[in-house]
Amino acid sequence: MNRQTQDYPALFLRELSVVYHGRLALEQATLALDGPALVAIVGPNGAGKSTLLKAALGLIPYTGQVRVLGQPIDAVRSRIGYIPQRGSVDWDFPVSVLDVALMGTYGRLGWFRRPGRSEYHLARECLRRVGLEELENRQIGQLSGGQQQRVFLARALAQQADLYFIDEPMAGVDAATEATLFEVLQELRDQGKTLFVVHHDLRSVPEHFDQVILLNRRVLAVGPVATTFTADRLQEAYGGRVLALHEGMLTP
Amino acid sequence: MIPYNTMVVLGGVALLGAAAGPIGALAVLRRRALVGDALAHASLPGLCVAFWLVGERFLPALLLGALVSGLLGVGVLAWLAKATRIKEDAALGVVLSVFFGLGVVLVGILQKRPGNKAGLDTFLFGKAAGLQWLDLLFLAGLALVGLTLVVALFKEFQTLGFDRDFAAAQGWPVARLDLLLLALIAVLVVVGLPAVGVVLVAALLITPAATARLWTQRLHRLLLLSAIVGALTGAGGAWLSSMIPHAPTGAVIVLVGAAFFLLSAALRGASWR
Numbered sequence: 137m138n139r140q141t142q143d144y145p146a147l148f149l150r151e152l153s154v155v156y157h158g159r160l161a162l163e164q165a166t167l168a169l170d171g172p173a174l175v176a177i178v179g180p181n182g183a184g185k186s187t188l189l190k191a192a193l194g195l196i197p198y199t200g201q202v203r204v205l206g207q208p209i210d211a212v213r214s215r216i217g218y219i220p221q222r223g224s225v226d227w228d229f230p231v232s233v234l235d236v237a238l239m240g241t242y243g244r245l246g247w248f249r250r251p252g253r254s255e256y257h258l259a260r261e262c263l264r265r266v267g268l269e270e271l272e273n274r275q276i277g278q279l280s281g282g283q284q285q286r287v288f289l290a291r292a293l294a295q296q297a298d299l300y301f302i303d304e305p306m307a308g309v310d311a312a313t314e315a316t317l318f319e320v321l322q323e324l325r326d327q328g329k330t331l332f333v334v335h336h337d338l339r340s341v342p343e344h345f346d347q348v349i350l351l352n353r354r355v356l357a358v359g360p361v362a363t364t365f366t367a368d369r370l371q372e373a374y375g376g377r378v379l380a381l382h383e384g385m386l387t388p
Numbered sequence: 389m390i391p392y393n394t395m396v397v398l399g400g401v402a403l404l405g406a407a408a409g410p411i412g413a414l415a416v417l418r419r420r421a422l423v424g425d426a427l428a429h430a431s432l433p434g435l436c437v438a439f440w441l442v443g444e445r446f447l448p449a450l451l452l453g454a455l456v457s458g459l460l461g462v463g464v465l466a467w468l469a470k471a472t473r474i475k476e477d478a479a480l481g482v483v484l485s486v487f488f489g490l491g492v493v494l495v496g497i498l499q500k501r502p503g504n505k506a507g508l509d510t511f512l513f514g515k516a517a518g519l520q521w522l523d524l525l526f527l528a529g530l531a532l533v534g535l536t537l538v539v540a541l542f543k544e545f546q547t548l549g550f551d552r553d554f555a556a557a558q559g560w561p562v563a564r565l566d567l568l569l570l571a572l573i574a575v576l577v578v579v580g581l582p583a584v585g586v587v588l589v590a591a592l593l594i595t596p597a598a599t600a601r602l603w604t605q606r607l608h609r610l611l612l613l614s615a616i617v618g619a620l621t622g623a624g625g626a627w628l629s630s631m632i633p634h635a636p637t638g639a640v641i642v643l644v645g646a647a648f649f650l651l652s653a654a655l656r657g658a659s660w661r
Contacts, residue, residue, distance in 0.1 A: 193557045210559060218557035229417060229550040230607045239547050243558040248540050275605035276550075291554075301557075 144206030146171035146299055146330040147192065149355075152200035154184070154191050160353065161187040165200070167358045169347060171299065171330030174321055176341050176361075179351035180374050185334040186221065188351065189301045192332075193218060205299055214243055217297030219288045221304050227277040227284070234272040236287050237263050240294025262293040266316060282313030289320055300324070300331040307336065318344050341365055394517075394630055400524035401516050401583050401637075402623035405592060407531035408580060409618025410538050410611040411572050412593030413600060417549045418569060421597075422480055423462060425590035428577045429484045430461025432491025432586045435511060436498055445507070447523045447582065455578045461487045462570070491586070513636030514585030516626040523582065530579045534572050538611065545569065546607050583626065585638035595645035596621055602652045621645040 145168040154162040162184040169175060177185045191198040193216070194209045205212045217240075237259040238251050245251060251259075263269050266286040271279065276287065285305055292300060302321075306314050321331055322344070332349075335341065341348060341361060348365050350357040350373050357369045390398070415421050431454035438453025439445065461483050468479035495508045510518060519527075538545070547555045548565050556562045573593065580589040600613035625641025632640065 190553075195553060195556050213557075213559035216557065218554055220551065220553040220557075224553055225551045226417075226549065230601070230605050230610050231546065231550050232606060235546070235606070236550065239543075239551070239554065242543050242547055245543070247544070250543065 144203070145169055146173070146205060147332065148201075148203040148206075149188075149192070150201040152188070152191055152198055152202060154187050154196060154198045156187055156196065162191065162198070163354050165351075165355045167349065167355050169330075169349070169358060172325055172328045173330050173347045174325040174345050175330065175332045175347040175349060176335045176345040177332060177349045177351060178335055178338060178341060178373070179356075183352045183373070185351055186303050188349075189218075189303055189332065189334060193301060212299075215298040217292045217295040217300040219292050219300070219302040219305060222281065222284060222288070222307065229276070231276050232272065233263065233268060233274050233276060233279070233287050234259060236276055237272075237290040237294055240291040240296075243295060258296075259290070259294050262290040263287075265293060265320065266290045280310070282309040285309050286313055286316065289317060293320070293324075298329055300329065302331060302333045304334045304336065306340075338370070390627070394627070396521065396524060397516050397519055397630075398623045398626050400519065400528050401626040401641075402619040403528045404531050404576075404580055404583060405596065405618035405620070405622025406615045407535040407618070408576050408592045408622070409596040409600070409614030409616070411534055411569075411576050412595075412618070413597035413610050413614040414538065414545055414549065414569055415573050415593060416597045416601070418566070420570065420573060421590070421594045422477075423465070423570070424573045424577055424593050426465055426480050426484045427458040427462050427574055428581070428586050428589045429491075430487035431455065431458035431578060431581065432511070433457050433487055433494055434460070435581070435586075436491060436494035436508060439508060440494075440498060448526060451578045451581065454581055455574060457487065458574055458578060462574075488586070510585070510636075511581055512585050512587055514581070514583050514588065514638030514641070516583040516637040517630055519582060527579045527582070530575055534576055534579075535615075537568070537572060541565070541568075542608065542611075549607075583622075583637055584641055585636065588638040588642045591642045591645060592618065592622065595642070595649055599645070599649045599652045602649075602656045617645075617648055621648060 148168045149165050152162060152165040153160065165188060177188065179185055190196045192202050192204060202209060205215060238255060240262065241251055241255040241258055260269065260272065263272055266289050268283060268286050268290065276284065279287065305317055324331060342365060345361050347359065348361050349355065350364065350369055352373045356373050357364045415424055434453040434457025435450050438450045442449045465479050465483045468474050468482065469476040498508055544560065544565055548562055552562055576593060577589050580592055584592050596614045596618035599617045600610050603613055604610050621641060621644050625644040626637055628644065629635045629637040629640035
């Protein structure tokens, strides 16, 4: 993908609704966001943040319309990267760190084909980028939470996608990992990619993100952090508590 | 010196074990191990009905019947777990025992018929020595197909097992891959019925995988190792059972498999996890 402004939004949702375990997890979500951008998706627990990612990826049933990079998701899957929540994976599974990074190349390989030298090279390159080249032979479950999240990021890098959906990458990771993750995410943004990141730590939003989606089952606000990430809007999303916690960090 | 006929049987059962090992390993990793057991037990009524319809011990027909009722059992299992308040383990217990009970009754009825030489009761605990050349060729062919699919779809099954959502996000048909794995389990269970029997065939899928899991943390090695252990278990069990009069093959195979497991556990000691 080129770096010029596209004539379609990176992500477009119209009246997206999802019923999950018998309750309305997402209600008539409508938004259009242009890339390249580093986009934080924030909102209280149960606001439908992960649900929004999964619906956009077509992993769960929904009603409404989704366009990713201007097209239905199935038409652009090879250009989409995904990092699921760390808890959704079987960490006892017999795979090494390198095996997992390599999975990022599988989407392009197609059925039956094995990864070759260039795929291994790319996977190792991506592991080096997140500082895990020394650990490539470790079983994935032997890593710390932060290291596991870095492996996920390496796998996402190996996908060489134009648009990423990333579910809570900073949950339970150490400070060094968080710094590396943000660094790589911003680098990807600077390369012209768009990244949607479900994020919990409100304090770090203004510093690291360009755009924000405020969610509480409905889309409360979408736009640049400077104008959207305001006290009023956050109060609407979270109720009164958040203000006391984060006073002074928000755009007035 | 092992007689030629026995050699052929051993070869057939070894190939069966070599296919059951890796497919069982994938089943265990996807938490489908007990589904294989339910499927095996549920296959007995269909096997009997097929025999009653065909009127002779024509293996492909019997196994087709077994496959149909085995899959029916798994279907009922899935329906019970989804549509009722019963959880999967209880549903599994219900399906397994009801289908198996029906099968045992049918075996009893059909065995009593005059002039009967079916030997349906050998399907309970297996009898490798009774297998004919053509039977073995048929079984080995199916086992080879299963093995080939596992090798060909290695990276797909690896990704599916580790991170299903990621696989789905790439646009892979994860539901169909899961179904294919279930089909592979079903075929291997059914193919194992004559030699290992309804009651114990699931052990041929699970035990080599469990043994191999103690030795490695990489999927390709796990599959290779479980194939080797599976082949040794199958052939070793079939050979030993031919030496011990009246010992059903399935039972001896399970004991050989257990011996491999215990030996591995002892050797691996503290590094189990």
